Amino acid sequence: MSELQDTARRLLDEGLVQVVIGWEEGPRGARPVFVTSAADCERLIFDARCVHNLATFLNPRRSQITALGKAAVVVKGCDAKAVAGLLREAQLERAGIVLIGVRCGGVAGEPATLAPPALSAETVSARCWGCDVREPESVDMLVGEAQPEPPVTADLDERVAALDALSPAERFAFWTKELSRCTQCYACRQACPLCCCERCIVEKTEPQWIETSPHPRGNFAWHLTRAQHLAGRCVGCGECERACPVGIPLGLINRKLQQVVYELYGYTVSEDPAVPAPIGAYATDDTQDFIE
Amino acid sequence: MTLAYYPGCSMHGTSREYEESLLAVAAALELGLTEIADWSCCGASSAHAADHLLGVALPARNLALAEAQGADEVLAPCAACYNRLSGAVHAVAEEPGMAAKVPEVLGRAFANSVRVLSIVELLQGLAPVIEERVAARLEPNPLEHLNIAAYWGCLLVRPAAITGFDDAERPTGMDDVISACSANPVSWNMAVECCGGAFSVSRTSSVLRLSRAIIEDARHCGADAILAACPLCHANLDFRQSAMSLRGEPPMPVLYITQLVGLALGLPMAALGFERHFVDTQPLFARLAREAEKAAAAAAERDAAKAARAAAKAGAS
């Protein structure tokens, strides 16, 4: 991936940025890295194991990172959409960052492997299903060779449809079982590039809208709120689900809401920060079949 | 997309030239019309006056048949049929209970799924195709010299609620077709006035008065002919014309819209049934042909002169 390394080196050499946020080879597979010197640029890699959404590190409240100075960040399609989200919500200034786009043909479900796996229906990450970005458009520079479509994997939509087909009671049983495992560790929140509040609603105690004790009732409140707050914002990068230590299929909820905002308001999340988010905008003729 | 064809009584009777020209045009444009098997009367113009349900059910039967033979659109060239069929579609869709009652009285399924097309809608949609074909023609085109008044009558665009494909007071669709045929639409005042319609027999005097006003206004506004899209209108304007003492002006030919399109497509006159008209169309076409030739000759002359000048220049240098 010398093209990526050279680009990074040039940016640092010319002092255009002080840090390049990318991926490196770690002891247990690919991991994020913060390169601050041209010499270290050789550490930068990009392959199917680079699943982490690096936009997360652009959250302006990560002071230890902002302290490093102006950042260039390596972005796949899903990462670029997340950056657009941060721009849309005035969390970043476009001029304040450099985006190095990588052509991406899908990533693996599991980054912790010593060699990049051959992408197959088994190994590819579920998040890549239906991904429409082979090369991000909103970037300052683009590296890597053209990539094929990711292999077809288990269709998220099919799994959502399967749940939709159940009765509410059955769905409730399903989610009660899933959510009962939640310990409200908030890893899903930390991994999410768009969950960037200073003080999350769950940490607001006056009043305590969301019960923090990890019983299913508090967990329902938490996941309902997390999902609602991400409705029309979630880019489907799947990091929340990957981060979840107890394996709650959050991807299903996120996907469902992506479908809903599309069906109701024709909205799909894009790389263009100028497109207003569906929640917070409205049309006078919005659907209201559900209103008596 | 299959297009069913509902002839109605006139197309097989008083207005055979309308059907002949329609089928000729349909063949030329490869429309694949399939006549509705076992079609029956649309009820015009008495059924709806006698009983509302009857007035809906009669046309609905034919729509149901069209449905059954897998059509999504039905062409009703006769304005009265078009009006009744659209009326039925509207009634079944809008009136409470109708959707249930109609299949019941028909004794057959009716989903009200077919769209009713008027001849004008159909041809307006094909205008670009027609234009192309006209442009492709080489020989001098007499139609370029034809000033013709588009006559809609009352049934094609009224009531707006059930027809509504064009403005009820100032429709423009037929003019589009005329222009596509390279003829010149005339701006006049009687386009949507009544010709007397079904009173042709019962109160002929009224029909003569009304139809005559139409013909006079057309002439007054500089039309060589009137374009009709309704058998009844055509009958009143064409067949009754001799009975209107027209102060000795030359008679006013009345063409069917399909005949005009046929001419534009270059189909043989014989195939378009002009000989069936009461007002002879030959003098008009003869005149147009002469003018076309004159124009062609003049053009040729100009070209020759230009060529000569060019040659002279070339020789000089």
Added chain:
Amino acid sequence: MSRIGVFICHCGENIARTVDCGAVAEALREHPGVVVAEDYKYMCSDPGQQLIKKAIADNDLTGVVVCACSPHMHEKTFRRAAAQAGLNPFVVEMANIREHCSWIHDDRGEATAKAIDTARTIVEKVKHNKPLQTIRIPVTKRALVIGGGIAGIQAALDIADGGHEVVLVEKEASIGGHMSQLSETFPTLDCSQCILTPRMVEAYQHPRIKLYTWSEVEKVDGYIGNFSVTIRRKARSVDEDLCNGCGDCQAACPSRRIDSEFDAGLSRRPAIYTPFPQAVPNMPVLDREHCTLFKGRRKGLAKDACGKCKETCLKGAIDYDGQDTFVTEEIGAIVVATGFQLYDIGREQPAGLKGYGEYGYGEVPDVIDGLQFERLASASGPTGGEMLRPSDGAEPKTVVFVKCVGSRDPEKGMSYCSKICCMYTAKHTMLYKHKVHDGRAVVFYMDIRAAGKGYDEFSRRAIEEDGAEYIRGRVSRIFRDGDKVKVWGYDTLSHRQVVVDADMVVLATAVRPQPGIGELAQKLSVSYDQDGFLNEAHPKLRPVETNTAGVYLAGACQAPRDIPESVAMAGATAAKVLGLFSADELERDPSVALVDERTCIGCFNCEHVCPYGAIEHRDVCDMEGHVCGHVAYVNPGVCQGCGTCVAVCPSKSVELAGFTDDQVYAEINALAGW
């Protein structure tokens, strides 16, 4: 710690009949934080209020709950009472146990249970009520009037005479509006110009009125009492200080074939022109769209194609290079008086409108609209007041007037009644008959709507004294027939078709709001109806106010209005403005949103949803004072307290006073397990 007093009203029998008020008091006495709970026959009565005041004093209450009728009924009453007893009025709430309980249930047990729940819910809420202070904001005592028609002129004069400065903005080159185009006015037939011109001059010369003609409102910032309005002064190409209005430039202008707006297209004007002789200010404007010189410049010609007016002007007042300029005015209140236009049924129609092609307007020269007829009848008009028709200048012997063209016609036009047409058509028939004594005036009408002082008498006069022929029915078609105009109509009284061979036809076309009203409404954040007329705050009780505080409506921008009504509305807006200006500060309900800057991350979701533009950006600085971020700030002067921002704030960093999350949470909690 909360010390709440609960006061249960019997409302005579209204509540007590179905709710056991004693039991409610009993239950509430047990309720945590409640120190006193009493029931009484009429809490809103004077002894009832005394009882509450005494309880407040005796028990040193920190909150009061009155269980009685709807807060819409008596919240003010009880808050006032509490205030008199020294308690902050905003810690007083009402539990609605009448409209929402005793009146809609008959089972005494159920009703009582519900009343107790409701009372407890509100008690829990009140525990979190904060004492609030009424918001006071300063008022800039200058008014902006948009539109220099009769309504705008009247409003400006009234406010200025009231002692305050007024900025009057008119988009045309002269003030006067439509009224200056009218010949005579109903129901008195006095000359429009004669009564209007003095008012125009008065406004122009008024020491406290600043007049901007050929100008438009570009941008409106701020809020009631504190607007900042940017005005675009369109390049006039004539220096207003140098020009003495001699008119030489107009005589010199070579392009003279431009339709005159003032004569509604019935006469021609040069490219540099004064709209009409009595124009105020009496100063020309250069119409750059039609000017030969500017046409040339647009084509990119090397040297200017003309320059006659500049050569002729002895004062050197002509300036071809002037550009639009912008001025910003500090304003306290805004009066919108942008007036109307007539529904042009001829040309291209906006979405939803079909026009009336069958009436031949715009194609048959002798088919004109009401305003054109005013010009034909006007002594200052293209015919010098002689009744001559446009096509050939002949005197029309038969004139047909058609009313309700585009009005009261949901099918093709407007569903509403344009209101002024009945009267001006009656006037037109008179003006016509007074000029053409042997002429026929035929009127097609749907109804004669002549409500108003002297109006019916007036229209009767048209029929009975001046012999206008009124035919009740609509017209189906109007077309040219030789040098005649054929009118086909129907008489619905005698049920026969009517055909009139007219020499001229006058269409009373519908009254519509000015073009561009939508954009202006958005600048002012005033709502408008489906027809584009601006919405008043309340159709009966607040007819000249809008939902945007400090913005008022005068004249036909709100609905079709005649002159007396427009003038009356103008006076009303002036009264509102002067009332607003009578105090140095104005008071506002303190139920507004407040941002917690410690936790706001400046995503500005709140800004996107705020209907009032009350959200501002505030810089956050680090220790060294460098800007390190932005947070939202709610301008309490602008905020109306809807709370939409609160609901969309992901981190719950916005609160709405009076309806805080704490309060709602407590209410929901209080309902648990009822």
Added chain:
Amino acid sequence: MSVVNQPQRSGERAPDDSGRATAEFEPRITAFVCNWCTYTGADLAGTSRLHMASNVRIIRLPCTGRIDHVFIVKAFERGADGVIVSGCHPADCHYTAGNYHARRRFGVFRELLSFLGVDPERLTFSWVSASEGGKWADVVNETIERVRRLGPFDSYHGLAGAATPADDPFARFEMPAGATGGTAAAPADGHDAASQAPSGTGDAS
């Protein structure tokens, strides 16, 4: 279906409910309504003496735009079997657009709830204007009947397992916090009081 076995609703009923002691299940409906249209419409229902079932408790807010999805979640947590959200008709919003924003948020949230297994039948969204007292009565009665058919929402109430508010009838109320706090006016009181009843699961008892 119920994941956690629940005590009978009768055992759960707070003592002040004497009037509702009936074998049949009586749904509890919490209604969040806007101040200008629906609340006033409900007032009109009252002044018109339109009788309706008594299972609805109204919480008044300035505008549907103020209504947050967490209100609904909390209402279910706190024992509601159904929830009504009601405000001004489109274009009638006192604040011009609050209802439009609410319409979008709840259009999405309703789907989300349903996806997580909360039967949308338990939720009523409606536009009720100040002049629609009759419509309000219908909305109330229809919602109650619908929820009555669905039965108690124990499955949700019971998610927390053992402790339910009803075990201690006063658990849900802010208790006089003995020593702490000054006057209700001082922010301190409101705060520590609220923090005392974070979940209402009887911590105060």
